[in-house]
Amino acid sequence: MALGFAALVPPIAASAQIACESYTVKAGDTLAGISETAYGSRDYQIIFNANRNVIAGNPNNLAPGIVLNLPCADGRLNASPQFDDIVQREEEKAAKITPRNDYEPPIRLLAGNDWAPCTG
Numbered sequence: 001m002a003l004g005f006a007a008l009v010p011p012i013a014a015s016a017q018i019a020c021e022s023y024t025v026k027a028g029d030t031l032a033g034i035s036e037t038a039y040g041s042r043d044y045q046i047i048f049n050a051n052r053n054v055i056a057g058n059p060n061n062l063a064p065g066i067v068l069n070l071p072c073a074d075g076r077l078n079a080s081p082q083f084d085d086i087v088q089r090e091e092e093k094a095a096k097i098t099p100r101n102d103y104e105p106p107i108r109l110l111a112g113n114d115w116a117p118c119t120g
C-alpha cells in the first residue's frame with residue numbers, strides 16, 4: 001500500500017541546494033521548491049530579487065539550464081568571510097536594543113447625541 005502511494009507522489013525535482021552558492025535549474029524546478037530546499041521556506045523572494053535579470057520578471061517560467069545565484073540567508077550574495085565581522089557586530093548591536101513604547105496616546109471616542117455606552 002505504501003509503495004502504491006509513493007508511486008503517485010511526484011518526485012521533487014530540486015536537489016540539495018545550499019544557500020550562498022549557484023544552482024543550475026533542472027526541468028520541473030520551481031523557485032518555491034528551490035527556496036524550500038536551500039532555506040527551509042517556500043518564500044522565494046530572496047532568490048527572485050537576486051536573479052531578476054536572469055529570470056526576466058517571470059518566476060513561474062524557469063527554463064532548465066538557467067544558473068541562479070542563491071544568496072546567503074542574511075542577504076549577502078556570496079559566502080565571502082570579508083564581511084563576517086561586520087555582520088556579527090551589527091547582530092550584536094541589534095540584540096542589545098530593547099524595544100520601547102514611550103508614546104502611549106490616550107484613547108478618545110467621539111459619540112453623537114450623548115450615547116451612554118461610548119460617553120461614560
